[in-house]
Amino acid sequence: MSDLQHQVCADRIELSAHFLKAADKSLRTRPAQYRTAVSRYYYSMYHAARAVVYFAHGGDDHEKHSVLPTKLPADFPSSSYWQNELKDARLNRNSADYDPYPGAQAHWKGLANALSSTAPNFLQLATSYLKQKGCAHV
Structure with a gap:
């Protein structure tokens, strides 16, 4: 793999971190923007x-x-677990972005709060995996 390809991986990790920060900010905003947070956490993942x-x-x-979730490598830690987490996060993002229902903020708050720990865990795991595999720029 070329140096440029290693840089592409690092740039994707950086973009993931950007979306993670945007999601966290959406939760801190008053009133909190739960649908936006769900969407941004998914894009981080x-x-x-x-x-x-x-x-x-x-x-x-x-x-x-x-x-994409089906292509996580077999040696990625808890690969099948994370495949399901990615799939579920995508479905929730689709609902948050496109569906008017449920309208209750409590529903979106629960999803956003759950993803607020799932997304950073996945980013950390992905970064560690890339470092372990020899990605030069992460």
Whole structure:
């Protein structure tokens, strides 16, 4: 894998961190923006997954949202667990972005709060995985 490909992985991790900060900020805003937070937490996870998949598959990041989780490498820690977490986060993001129901903030608050720990855990795991595999720029 070329140095440029290593940099692409690092840039994806950086973008993931950007979305994570945006999601956290959405939770701190008053009133909190729970739907926005759900969406941004998903995109944090999505870009971290793209970095891992890109590295594992030699430059193909399988960017399609429904395909990406299935391409996490078998040696990624708790791979099947994270495949399901990514799939669920995507479904919740779709609902948060496109569905008017449920309208109750409590529903979105619960999802956002759950993702507020899931997304940073996934980003940390993805970063550690890339470092362990020799990604030069993370």
